[in-house]
Amino acid sequence: MEQEESRMNLMAALEAMIFSVGDAVEEDELIRALDPERAEDKEYQKEVREAVNALIASYEDENRGIRLIRLDSRLQLCTKNEYYDPLIRLVNMPKKHSLTDVVLETLSIIAYKQPVTRAEIEKIRGVSSDHAVNKLLEYNLIREVGRLDAPGHPILFGTTDEFLRSFGISSMDELPDISPDQLADFQKQAEEEAGIEVPV
Amino acid sequence: MEQEESRMNLMAALEAMIFSVGDAVEEDELIRALDPERAEDKEYQKEVREAVNALIASYEDENRGIRLIRLDSRLQLCTKNEYYDPLIRLVNMPKKHSLTDVVLETLSIIAYKQPVTRAEIEKIRGVSSDHAVNKLLEYNLIREVGRLDAPGHPILFGTTDEFLRSFGISSMDELPDISPDQLADFQKQAEEEAGIEVPV
Amino acid sequence: MNKPDVKIEGFEGPLDLLLHLIEKNKYNIFDIPIVEITEQYLGYLEHMTEVEADFLSDFLVMASTLIAIKTRMLLPKEEKEEEEEDDPRAELVKSLIEYKMYKYAALELKDMELDAGHVMYKKATIPKEVRQYREEVDPAELIRESDVTMAKLHNLFQTLLRREADRVDPVRSRFGTITRDEIRLEDRMAEIQAEIRGLKSIRFRTLLTRKRGKMNLIVSFLAILELMKTGVISIRQEERFGEIMIDSLEG
Numbered sequence: 001m002e003q004e005e006s007r008m009n010l011m012a013a014l015e016a017m018i019f020s021v022g023d024a025v026e027e028d029e030l031i032r033a034l035d036p037e038r039a040e041d042k043e044y045q046k047e048v049r050e051a052v053n054a055l056i057a058s059y060e061d062e063n064r065g066i067r068l069i070r071l072d073s074r075l076q077l078c079t080k081n082e083y084y085d086p087l088i089r090l091v092n093m094p095k096k097h098s099l100t101d102v103v104l105e106t107l108s109i110i111a112y113k114q115p116v117t118r119a120e121i122e123k124i125r126g127v128s129s130d131h132a133v134n135k136l137l138e139y140n141l142i143r144e145v146g147r148l149d150a151p152g153h154p155i156l157f158g159t160t161d162e163f164l165r166s167f168g169i170s171s172m173d174e175l176p177d178i179s180p181d182q183l184a185d186f187q188k189q190a191e192e193e194a195g196i197e198v199p200v
Numbered sequence: 201m202e203q204e205e206s207r208m209n210l211m212a213a214l215e216a217m218i219f220s221v222g223d224a225v226e227e228d229e230l231i232r233a234l235d236p237e238r239a240e241d242k243e244y245q246k247e248v249r250e251a252v253n254a255l256i257a258s259y260e261d262e263n264r265g266i267r268l269i270r271l272d273s274r275l276q277l278c279t280k281n282e283y284y285d286p287l288i289r290l291v292n293m294p295k296k297h298s299l300t301d302v303v304l305e306t307l308s309i310i311a312y313k314q315p316v317t318r319a320e321i322e323k324i325r326g327v328s329s330d331h332a333v334n335k336l337l338e339y340n341l342i343r344e345v346g347r348l349d350a351p352g353h354p355i356l357f358g359t360t361d362e363f364l365r366s367f368g369i370s371s372m373d374e375l376p377d378i379s380p381d382q383l384a385d386f387q388k389q390a391e392e393e394a395g396i397e398v399p400v
Numbered sequence: 401m402n403k404p405d406v407k408i409e410g411f412e413g414p415l416d417l418l419l420h421l422i423e424k425n426k427y428n429i430f431d432i433p434i435v436e437i438t439e440q441y442l443g444y445l446e447h448m449t450e451v452e453a454d455f456l457s458d459f460l461v462m463a464s465t466l467i468a469i470k471t472r473m474l475l476p477k478e479e480k481e482e483e484e485e486d487d488p489r490a491e492l493v494k495s496l497i498e499y500k501m502y503k504y505a506a507l508e509l510k511d512m513e514l515d516a517g518h519v520m521y522k523k524a525t526i527p528k529e530v531r532q533y534r535e536e537v538d539p540a541e542l543i544r545e546s547d548v549t550m551a552k553l554h555n556l557f558q559t560l561l562r563r564e565a566d567r568v569d570p571v572r573s574r575f576g577t578i579t580r581d582e583i584r585l586e587d588r589m590a591e592i593q594a595e596i597r598g599l600k601s602i603r604f605r606t607l608l609t610r611k612r613g614k615m616n617l618i619v620s621f622l623a624i625l626e627l628m629k630t631g632v633i634s635i636r637q638e639e640r641f642g643e644i645m646i647d648s649l650e651g
Binding site: 009011012013014015016017019020021022025029030032033034035036062063064066067077079080083086087089090091095101102125126127128130131 | 209211212213214215216217219220221222225228230232233234235236263264265266277279280283285286289290291318324333334337338340343344346347355
């Protein structure tokens, strides 16, 4: 009875380990991780191997969507291929990728101020915008265009050809201008709202 | 009998999909991937949801080392925490950010008051909290959820899925209660510890 | 804008410091002895050494709040029959309790995080056969679906620049760094005591001739009040607008 219970615990521990590694993992490594002190104990090794076999068998149940396979002396969890169809549909599902406000704000800054660093974007938005920058990189709308010659050599971001194509413009020259006059206007407006004069 | 069989197949397909994706996946997306033609069929949706519940229950078996958890309307597989010891011996745990008290305090305000602006956080804490907010964004524990429709359009913050995962809860309802009543209890405890009586 | 978390002697902010004082003294949070707590609070500020101006200013705001409450409580209460006067401390108590609530929640979260930290997830393992179908995100489609145009992007950028300009608080940005007063109350008290030592009395005006400036005037005045309170001196004025005489009570 006690042995039965310990085998069950071993199975659970093995399952947790094989799952979190993701890749194929050596059976010997599993044994060492389970109990470093008994790793050389033949009896213990046998016990673990039996638990591995029991685990493999339990996965063979037809109601399971994943299986535990051996690759030489390694073990790995993988999906049963009869479930590829829904999996393909899931992976291909038109993701609800949408440009959120955060992402759009960040894109507008990069478009008009490029080449620009993360710190500059953060300064304008008032909050760190790394997540949005990463999304834009993933969408291939921006790219790294170099590094600033300053301490830490921060990355400079700019828009991609994809960006131009997506907006149907042929070069950055076509971007609407923001003139220095306009900037001065903003400043003035802000001052007026605050009701005082700001020495520049 | 046929229905029983179909539930089993559903469970297997669900398991395969959730396993492969690794990350949290929307229940609705799973339904659409399983059978795009019946995705809008209420009866079918119910069937899938039941299969999901059965799958969650099957993982709760003590012999299993992994479990299926809900994060709001999403599902994700993870290891059970009782197998942490052999796991860290095997896997290089990604370095856990340790949250300082300042950062935790800021996070608790965001968690309970979301969506919340930086100004509100600062008002409660009595000190500026920019650094803590940026750290939380960096750790992906909070995100921008929009802007407040008020002068200056300040950014509103809320918690993420990663927040749920990091604190082991499946929805915000599971956050510990901190009503004024709770605080009264808390006060009482503190008084007892201090060995004095405070008239309220 | 990204400055490290600073703490003053282990306190995360003025509320944290106040809570500490309340707990240390076992005060009732709903009936805080405002005079004592203000004194203790100011005592802490005195010992702050090199602190960032921004952080210090948060503590100073609280100090002025405390002093304001203290003043209101010392003022004779107006006789109002119909309604009980609001406790000047009510607002502060509310803030303290709210802060305490979140501080408590933060502790709970800490425990929860510790437990949850023992759980692991796995990366996506999409089989090769499946992955092949994977399509990249098409940026053009994304932009079309999100209904973004260059003009929209342009407007957005303008709005952002405007907000940035708004955010730089024009009032606060005009203050330079907050520095310690050059004239300290304690120093001035010691000076006055030294000047008056051996004399029977001295004119208030004489005290001011040695040092000039508005700050000196204010600090000197405060120093005299303080010395009076501690019984080192007494003052008298024979007639209205007459010379203020400071008499030594020592020796």
